[in-house]
Amino acid sequence: MRKNYLLTPGPTPLPPEVCEAQARPIIHHRTPQFQSVLKEVEEGLKYVFQTANDVFILTSSGTGAMEAAVVNLLSPGEAAITIQGGKFGERWTDICNSYGIKPEAIDVEWGKAVDPQEIQKKLKANPKIKAVFATLCETSTGVTNDIEKLGQVVKDSSAVLVVDAISGLGAIDLKTDAWSVDMCVSGSQKGLMLPPGLAFISTSKKAWALVLESKSPKYYFDLKEAKKALDKTDTAYTPAISLVMALNESLKMMRQDGMENIFSRHKKMADATRSAALALGLELFAPTAASDVVTSVKVPAGIDGEKLVKTMRDAYAVTIAGGQSELKGKVFRIAHMGYIEEFDIIVGIACLEKVLAQMGYKFNIGAGLRAAQEVFLK
Amino acid sequence: MRKNYLLTPGPTPLPPEVCEAQARPIIHHRTPQFQSVLKEVEEGLKYVFQTANDVFILTSSGTGAMEAAVVNLLSPGEAAITIQGGKFGERWTDICNSYGIKPEAIDVEWGKAVDPQEIQKKLKANPKIKAVFATLCETSTGVTNDIEKLGQVVKDSSAVLVVDAISGLGAIDLKTDAWSVDMCVSGSQKGLMLPPGLAFISTSKKAWALVLESKSPKYYFDLKEAKKALDKTDTAYTPAISLVMALNESLKMMRQDGMENIFSRHKKMADATRSAALALGLELFAPTAASDVVTSVKVPAGIDGEKLVKTMRDAYAVTIAGGQSELKGKVFRIAHMGYIEEFDIIVGIACLEKVLAQMGYKFNIGAGLRAAQEVFLK
Numbered sequence: 001m002r003k004n005y006l007l008t009p010g011p012t013p014l015p016p017e018v019c020e021a022q023a024r025p026i027i028h029h030r031t032p033q034f035q036s037v038l039k040e041v042e043e044g045l046k047y048v049f050q051t052a053n054d055v056f057i058l059t060s061s062g063t064g065a066m067e068a069a070v071v072n073l074l075s076p077g078e079a080a081i082t083i084q085g086g087k088f089g090e091r092w093t094d095i096c097n098s099y100g101i102k103p104e105a106i107d108v109e110w111g112k113a114v115d116p117q118e119i120q121k122k123l124k125a126n127p128k129i130k131a132v133f134a135t136l137c138e139t140s141t142g143v144t145n146d147i148e149k150l151g152q153v154v155k156d157s158s159a160v161l162v163v164d165a166i167s168g169l170g171a172i173d174l175k176t177d178a179w180s181v182d183m184c185v186s187g188s189q190k191g192l193m194l195p196p197g198l199a200f201i202s203t204s205k206k207a208w209a210l211v212l213e214s215k216s217p218k219y220y221f222d223l224k225e226a227k228k229a230l231d232k233t234d235t236a237y238t239p240a241i242s243l244v245m246a247l248n249e250s251l252k253m254m255r256q257d258g259m260e261n262i263f264s265r266h267k268k269m270a271d272a273t274r275s276a277a278l279a280l281g282l283e284l285f286a287p288t289a290a291s292d293v294v295t296s297v298k299v300p301a302g303i304d305g306e307k308l309v310k311t312m313r314d315a316y317a318v319t320i321a322g323g324q325s326e327l328k329g330k331v332f333r334i335a336h337m338g339y340i341e342e343f344d345i346i347v348g349i350a351c352l353e354k355v356l357a358q359m360g361y362k363f364n365i366g367a368g369l370r371a372a373q374e375v376f377l378k
Numbered sequence: 379m380r381k382n383y384l385l386t387p388g389p390t391p392l393p394p395e396v397c398e399a400q401a402r403p404i405i406h407h408r409t410p411q412f413q414s415v416l417k418e419v420e421e422g423l424k425y426v427f428q429t430a431n432d433v434f435i436l437t438s439s440g441t442g443a444m445e446a447a448v449v450n451l452l453s454p455g456e457a458a459i460t461i462q463g464g465k466f467g468e469r470w471t472d473i474c475n476s477y478g479i480k481p482e483a484i485d486v487e488w489g490k491a492v493d494p495q496e497i498q499k500k501l502k503a504n505p506k507i508k509a510v511f512a513t514l515c516e517t518s519t520g521v522t523n524d525i526e527k528l529g530q531v532v533k534d535s536s537a538v539l540v541v542d543a544i545s546g547l548g549a550i551d552l553k554t555d556a557w558s559v560d561m562c563v564s565g566s567q568k569g570l571m572l573p574p575g576l577a578f579i580s581t582s583k584k585a586w587a588l589v590l591e592s593k594s595p596k597y598y599f600d601l602k603e604a605k606k607a608l609d610k611t612d613t614a615y616t617p618a619i620s621l622v623m624a625l626n627e628s629l630k631m632m633r634q635d636g637m638e639n640i641f642s643r644h645k646k647m648a649d650a651t652r653s654a655a656l657a658l659g660l661e662l663f664a665p666t667a668a669s670d671v672v673t674s675v676k677v678p679a680g681i682d683g684e685k686l687v688k689t690m691r692d693a694y695a696v697t698i699a700g701g702q703s704e705l706k707g708k709v710f711r712i713a714h715m716g717y718i719e720e721f722d723i724i725v726g727i728a729c730l731e732k733v734l735a736q737m738g739y740k741f742n743i744g745a746g747l748r749a750a751q752e753v754f755l756k
Contacts, residue, residue, distance in 0.1 A: 004403060011404045011619060022620055023401035025382060026389045026573055028697050059439050059575055061615040064598045076595075098597040189616060195404050197437055197575050197618030217454075217595060219476040220442045237439040238567060240575030240618065241389060242400055319406050 005318045007348045009139045009167055009294040011189040011196055012338030014246075015253060018194060021246040029241050035233045037248050042230070044251025048169065048192070048259070049184055051176040051202045056226040057247075058199045059240045062166035062187030065199035067095050068221035069162050069183050073131050073207060075215035076100035080131040081122055081159075083114045086140035087325050088164060092133035099216050104129065110141050110327065111296075113289035116149040123157045130210065131160050137168035140324045142296030142333060143289045144172060151180035160207045166190060166199075170254060171266045171293045171337045182207035188243060191293070193250045193338040197243045266292045269336035269345050272375035276349045279371035280356065280363045285331045293337040296323075298330065303359055305329040311355045318351040342376045383696045385726045387517045387545055387672040389567040389574055390716030392624075393631060396572060399624040407619050413611045415626050420608075422629025426547065426570070426637070427562055429554040429580045434604040435625075436577045437618045440544035440565030443577035445473050446599035447540050447561050451509050451585060453593035454478035458509040459500055459537075461492045465518035465703050466542060470511035477594050482507065488519045488705065489674075491667035494527040501535045508588065509538050515546035518702045520674030520711060521667045522550060529558035538585045544568060544577075548632060549644045549671045549715045560585035566621060569671070571628045571716040575621045644670045647714035647723050650753035654727045657749035658734065658741045663709045671715040674701075676708065681737055683707040689733045696729040720754045 006013045027033050045055040058065050070092070074080060078101055082092040085108035096103040104122060108114045114134070123129055132154050137144050147163055154161040160182035165174050169184070170191030176184045182204040189196035203211065203223065211223050225236040254262060270292035274284060277297045285296035299305030306329050309322040321333040334348050349368045357365060384391045405411050423433040436443050448470070452458060456479055460470040463486035474481040482500060486492045492512070501507055510532050515522050525541055532539040538560035543552050547562070548569030554562045560582040567574035581589065581601065589601050603614040632640060648670035652662060655675045663674035677683030684707050687700040701709040712726050727746045735743060 004405075006404065006406065008406050010616065011406060014404050019401040019403070022573075023397040025397070026384065026392050026567075027382075028384065028386050028389060029574075031691065031697065059437070060442065060598065061437050061617070063615045064438065064442075067598045095597045098600075099595045187616075189404075189619075195400075195618060195620040196407075196616040197621060217477045219473045220438065220445045221598075222476075237441045238388065238565075238574040239439070240573060240621070241567075242573040242621075243575060243618070313409065319409070 002317050005344060005347050007335050007340065007344065008319055008321045009190065009333060009335040009337060010187070012193060012335060013340060014195065015193055015250065015339045017249045017253060018246045021249045022195070022242045024245060026241055029239055030234065034241070037244060038233050041244060041248050041251060044248070044255060045200060047255055048251065049176045049202050050174065050178065051184070053177070053202055053204055054227065054230055055200050055202045056223060056230060057235060057239060057244065058201065058221065058226070059197065059237070060199050061196055062185065062199050063091065064221060065185045065187065065201045066091060066164055068201055068223060069185050070095045070101060071099055071216040071218040071221060072214055072223045073160060073162070073183070073210045074101045077102065079104060079126060079129045080133060081106060081119060081129055082133045083108060083119070083135065083145070085112065085114060085135065085143060086110055086138035088138055088140060089135045092164065111143060111286040113143050113145045116146060116153045119150060120153040123154065123159060127158065129159050131162055133162045134164070136163050136165040136174055137172065137291045137293050139167040139294055140327065141286055142291045142294045143286045144168065144291040145289070147174060147181060148179045155180035160204070160210060168291070168293050171262065172291070173263050176202055188247065191338050192247070194243060194246050197240045198247060265341065266336060268375060269340065269342060270295060272342065272345055272372040273334050273336055273349070275371040275375050276368035279367040280353065294333050294335045296331045296333045299332060300361055303356070303361055305332055308332060308355055308359065312351050316351050316354065318348060320348065345372060380695050383722060383725050385713050385718065385722065386697055386699045387568065387711060387713040387715060388565070390571060390713060391718060392573065393571055393628065393717045395627040395631060396624045399627045400573070400620045402623060404619055407617055408612065412619070415622060416611050419622060419626050419629060422626070422633060423578060425633055426629065427554045427580050428552065428556065429562070431555070431580050431582055432605065432608055433578050433580045434601060434608060435613060435617060435622065436579065436599065436604070437575065437615070438577050439574055440563065440577050441469065442599060443563045443565065443579045444469060444542055446579055446601060447563050448473045448479060449477055449594040449596040449599060450592055450601045451538060451540065451561070451588045452479045455480065457482060457504060457507045458511060459484060459497060459507055460511045461486060461513065461523070463490065463492060463513065463519060463521060464488055464516035466516055467513050470542065489521060489664040491521050491523045494524060494531045497528060498531040501532065501537060505536065507537050509540055511540050512542070514541050514543040514552055515550065515669045515671050517545040517672055518705065519664055520669045520672045521664045522546065522669040523667070525552060525559065526557045533558035538582070538588060546669070546671050549640065551641050554580055566625065569716050570625070572621060572624050575618045576625060643719065644714060646753060647718065647720060648673060650720065650723055650750040651712050651714055651727070653749040653753050654746035657745040658731065672711050672713045674709045674711045677710060678739055681734070681739055683710055686710060686733055686737065690729050694729050694732065696726060698726065723750060
């Protein structure tokens with residue numbers, strides 16, 4: 001008997017309603033039946049994105065939608081700011097470089113959030129900057145950036161603010177319109193409780209003006225084609241139909257739950273996870289900007305971080321994430337995002353305690369569980 | 379009660395095994411469990427592609443893989459031949475134009491196959507041509523091109539042969555290696571009996587040499603990154619996990635069936651569909667190069683072609699396809715590809731007869747069914 005628990009920051013577990021929707025017989029995408037699904041989905045996406053603007057659906061991973069943002073907004077030779085505070089912030093820089101766009105990469109110490117004032121200074125120093133590429137939750141470090149303040153800083157410039165909200169949208173607050181986010185990019189396998197394979201992108205009027213001007217080469221990710229199709233309740237190319245059917249189910253669940261409830265559930269799980277880690281004598285990797293979607297914890301001295309994650313997964317079927325790139329072996333990450341609730345966190349902490357104890361780490365057995373339980377009982 | 383029959387050239391119906399695989403709890407993609415699936419899938423894809431070379435999996439629609447072929451093989455300003463015998467052939471031209479690649483578009487009359495000798499002449503006349511972009515089955519017209527002969531013509535030139543086999547791979551014969559196809563592009567929702575959302579691309583050594591040289595901008599579709607990942611049994615970006623699980627099931631089914639059986643099943647269904655159409659006094663749109671994956675039939679005089687397709691779908695739940703672009707209202711198309719077997723064709727013909735009779739078209743009731751039955755009894 002093996003009962004699996006998935007506590008990774010993407011993919012996240014699937015509700016049974018989502019599993020079931022994928023398993024239905026396939027329908028054709030150019031039929032009134034599918035169009036009515038697309039209409040519901042569009043309304044649901046606007047609700048989750050907190051936007052009145054179009055949200056385009058792309059069949060790709062989240063990275064595809066990041067590329068779509070870059071190639072639809074900018075032209076070769078133009079300047080942009082990229083905020084690099086981890087692996088995914090670096091991806092903005094890499095995509096810009098691939099398309100001959102000149103990124104001014106702002107290096108942020110891994111584990112810290114970006115200082116919006118630094119961005120303001122950069123924007124004032126170089127009025128040619130056309131876009132600022134930011135990250136809502138930097139999954140690799142477990143940091144949430146202050147998008148509201150970034151929006152205040154960018155909106156008065158001629159630049160647009162683009163936010164990679166792949167990790168975090170639908171789990172923590174991101175008011176796309178109210179916070180002046182011009183393009184919000186997301187993916188299906190995180191807060192939206194779906195398998196990977198769909199990506200989403202919203203566009204403000206300010207962003208759309210750049211889309212119409214951009215000369216970067218593009219075809220599959222051309223948002224002008226996506227817009228033409230959306231206006232006819234269609235998609236430019238054959239969409240991942242079974243995933244769209246599943247999306248419709250997860251969006252219905254999210255609307256029933258309500259964003260405020262969802263956000264407070266995530267906050268509570270994050271608080272509990274952080275409390276548990278501290279109660280075990282562990283140190284948070286990002287104490288000053290800790291994300292409510294994933295908690296990164298430093299691997300304690302004398303413990304093999306990769307072995308810890310591997311043992312939890314292979315011996316006990318509880319999958320958490322290790323560190324990526326320069327954090328490999330140095331942190332482990334417990335996600336509390338999407339279709340995860342407090343008893344999943346209790347299981348995760350229980351398994352963490354069990355394996356830490358087996359590996360010889362000294363702590364009071366049950367201290368993590370108790371700390372988590374105290375948060376949940378508040 | 380409404381029992382649906384899907385006879386469209388993508389998406390095609392799903393086997394229950396494929397539906398079930400999608401509905402399983404999601405697993406993480408960077409685990410030994412998923413790696414073992416990827417290994418099986420890679421072997422299965424090589425079998426279906428009839429290649430010993432790598433087959434890359436992309437999370438996108440087939441069009442994404444077409445773009446991947448163009449941007450990985452060529453650089454801006456370089457020349458290529460595109461064969462335009464329908465909507466999908468034109469897509470090659472459009473993609474080339476989007477990336478500053480100069481297509482010499484060969485116009486082929488819709489409903490006819492390309493003459494390989496014409497391509498040979500063009501290649502000799504312009505030795506700078508680096509790639510020939512062709513289509514296995516032009517879904518919009520129901521034509522199959524002679525890829526074997528095209529391969530013979532292209533292999534002695536310095537150009538590579540790229541085949542859009544989105545429609546047709548796994549349904550009709552395409553010997554990627556033996557026929558000197560340098561890049562074979564396909565999608566999931568046709569012969570492979572899956573939902574849309576995955577695309578595939580194989581590369582010969584001749585093609586890979588161009589990939590290493592190409593200067594077209596790219597990121598998400600960069601095959602050098604796909605190759606690095608594949609060599610570690612991984613994917614460059616988070617793949618559509620539930621679709622990959624489903625792919626593993628459909629590939630197992632195809633290996634059990636055997637390609638020869640699959641091809642002869644498709645041929646028989648196509649023969650039956652064509653015989654039925656003729657027996658109803660209808661005319662085939664592509665009599666000289668009729669595809670075994672989809673049959674296009676001319677709408678008879680006095681009949682509203684769009685209404686015919688709509689009535690079959692809305693009144694009787696049998697979905698076939700109408701004409702696209704310049705063929706709108708002029709043809710209808712019945713697919714016999716993927717998880718479709720002879721009794722589905724019988725249902726399709728029965729419904730076609732029923733609606734044609736109701737619309738006032740004169741024919742011997744049952745003549746289509748009888749003609750199909752005679753083919754199946756052979």
